[in-house]
């Protein structure tokens with residue numbers, strides 16, 4: 774999908790004009806965390822949401838935070854210059870990204886994955902690790918300052934499914 778040149782077919786399927794969107798029997802499902810949960814529910818095999826209700830609630834809390842805190846800040850910080858955003862907006866996004874990384878650092882100090890076991894919560898972040906690594910290469914984010922986050926990123930990047938998807 775060329776997002777700078779959206780087709781009519783795509784626009785009629787995606788109510789927000791954004792990806793991802795999945796059309797099921799003519800109905801559009803959108804919002805990546807919602808789509809991921811739907812796919813997890815309708816496919817066979819090991820499940821990607823925890824069984825325990827409290828762990829599942831935490832998975833949802835971190836999925837929401839990926840959507841509201843992490844992704845918007847990372848997005849503006851990573852593409853801001855090429856899109857002509859103001860320096861003020863970009864530095865505000867970098868500050869918000871640091872706050873999101875600090876929250877992740879704290880969460881991961883005594884667990885390998887955000888909801889304890891590997892889940893859709895981790896996947897909600899992993900989809901943007903490529904952008905985060907870009908910012909690191911550009912010297913705008915210093916992941917070494919977040920050792921728990923760094924180890925978690927490497928753990929996720931090392932998974933066969935991550936390598937196949939990215």
Ligand SMILES: N[C@@H](CCC(=O)N[C@@H](CS)C(=O)NCC(=O)O)C(=O)O
Nearest residue numbers: 776790791792793803804805806840
């Ligand atoms: N909260 C939404 C965010 C979707 C989103 O922002 N998608 C971006 C790509 S990462 C997009 O389609 N941008 C195109 C546009 O805004 O025109 C989700 O998780 O699905």
